[in-house]
Amino acid sequence: MKILITGADGQLGKEIQNLFVKDGIEIIPYGKKQLDITNRKEVNAVLNQHQPNVIINAAAFTKVDLCEVEIEKAYLVNAIGPFNLAVESKKMDCRFFHISTDYVFNGEKNTPYEVDDYTSPNTIYGKSKKLGEELVLAINEDCTIIRTSWLYGHKADNFVNTMVNLSNKLDELKVVDDQIGCPTYTKDLVLILESLLNEKPGIYHVTNLGKCSWYEFACEILQFLNRKTKIIPVTTKEYGAKTPRPMYSVLSNKKIVDLQIHQRNWKEALHEFLRKEYGN
Numbered sequence: 001m002k003i004l005i006t007g008a009d010g011q012l013g014k015e016i017q018n019l020f021v022k023d024g025i026e027i028i029p030y031g032k033k034q035l036d037i038t039n040r041k042e043v044n045a046v047l048n049q050h051q052p053n054v055i056i057n058a059a060a061f062t063k064v065d066l067c068e069v070e071i072e073k074a075y076l077v078n079a080i081g082p083f084n085l086a087v088e089s090k091k092m093d094c095r096f097f098h099i100s101t102d103y104v105f106n107g108e109k110n111t112p113y114e115v116d117d118y119t120s121p122n123t124i125y126g127k128s129k130k131l132g133e134e135l136v137l138a139i140n141e142d143c144t145i146i147r148t149s150w151l152y153g154h155k156a157d158n159f160v161n162t163m164v165n166l167s168n169k170l171d172e173l174k175v176v177d178d179q180i181g182c183p184t185y186t187k188d189l190v191l192i193l194e195s196l197l198n199e200k201p202g203i204y205h206v207t208n209l210g211k212c213s214w215y216e217f218a219c220e221i222l223q224f225l226n227r228k229t230k231i232i233p234v235t236t237k238e239y240g241a242k243t244p245r246p247m248y249s250v251l252s253n254k255k256i257v258d259l260q261i262h263q264r265n266w267k268e269a270l271h272e273f274l275r276k277e278y279g280n
Contacts, residue, residue, distance in 0.1 A: 004028040004052035006037055006085065007059030011153030012099065015186035016056060020194065028052060032059060037081030040088075047088045054197065055089050056097040057082055060129070064103070065242045067125040078128035083135040090140040095201075097193065102149035102181060104130045107246025114252045115147075115203040122244050133203075144196055145203045146189070149249055150217070153186030154277055159214070160270070163221050164278065167229040176241075177215035177233035181249040182207040185269035195261045205251035208266035220267060224274050 001024060007013045009031030020027055028050050036042050037059050047055070060078055061067060067074040082098050089096040103126035104119040121127045136143050152158040160183075166173055184207040192206045212220070215233040222229055236245065256263060 001054065002026045002028060002050060002052040003054045003056060004030065004047070004050055006030050006035060006055070006057045006081075007032065007099075009033075010058055010060075011156030011158065012151065012186050012189065013058040014155075015153050015190045016058065016193070019187065019190045037084055038076040040084045043084045043088050047092060051092065052094055054095045054097065055085055056099075056193070057085050058099050060099065060101075062101075062125070064123060064125045064245070067123065067128065068243050071124055074124050074128040075131065078125070079131040079135060082132040083139065086136040086139040086143060089143070093142075095197070096136070096140050096143040097196070098132070098136050098143060098145050100133050100145050100147045101126070101129050102147060102246060102249035102251055104133065104147065105246060105249060107179075107248050110248055112250045112252035113205070115205055115255060122246075125243075126246075142201050144199075144201045146193060146196070147203065147205050147251055148184050148189055149207050149251055150181050150183040151186060151189070152183065152273065154273070159183075159217065160221055160273065161277070163218050164225065164227075167222055167225075167227040170229060172230040172232055173218065174232045174234045174239065175215045175218045176236050176239050176245075177213045178235050179245055179247055179249075180211055180213055181246070182209070182211050182251065183217055183266045183270060184208050185264075185266075185273050187273070188264055188269050192256060192261055192263070195259070199259060202255075204255050205253055206256060207251050207253060208269045209253065209263050210266045211250045212266065217270075220270060221274065224271055225278060 008029030106120045152160040
């Protein structure tokens with residue numbers, strides 16, 4: 001089996017490469033410098049060269065605040081890029097996996113979002129990812145969309161590593177306590193993605209189990225590492241983020257549960273990540 005990965009130099013792309021190394025699988029990694037997914041000709045040439053059985057699109061423009069400024073780039077990378085990949089994968093009759101986000105929802109619910117809940121994003125990032133989903137589904141019915149949230153992986157720019165780095169410099173940190181979601185370890189996401197290679201196409205929500213606020217997440221990180229930095233809970237309004245975030249973005253994993261695919265609680269996954277990343 002040949003699996004071509006776009007966004008291969010990102011934290012998720014790297015995790016896919018690490019975990020998919022096994023007999024019978026050839027990994028073909030393409031980072032953004034090697035393949036511009038917004039360029040249809042490039043996409044066509046690369047796919048025709050390699051003839052993959054599976055394409056996993058882990059490429060995305062995820063900087064939420066920057067998306068509000070670089071709107072054209074957001075739509076090109078998060079919508080047109082997936083569209084190009086869907087078109088070419090359809091021509092080649094290969095499976096297409098597209099990674100999406102909790103930001104396609106507006107965050108106004110107080111119960112976990114199901115895969116068929118109405119999407120109504122409030123940000124350019126969310127809107128561009130929603131359009132990407134719609135274009136992919138319109139083109140290639142043999143595709144799988146995986147929505148995830150609060151993703152963190154090794155040696156990458158993410159919330160976990162940011163909290164640890166800041167705790168090395170500061171005596172106290174202010175962290176938002178009224179946004180609720182679920183942290184997701186890239187390893188766990190990739191292991192479930194691997195299981196979905198053998199399942200029907202469709203939309204799946206894949207996160208670790210449970211929920212927490214960013215404040216609770218930060219407390220768990222620093223407590224596990226025995227850091228003394230004081231964490232102060234603040235409201236979203238007090239924190240003053242430039243771009244609105246979903247206040248509640250817990251995704252329902254019901255479809256994964258029904259498939260009896262193993263899942264872990266977010267704390268268990270986080271502790272493993274921290275032991276590997278920081279040797280605790």
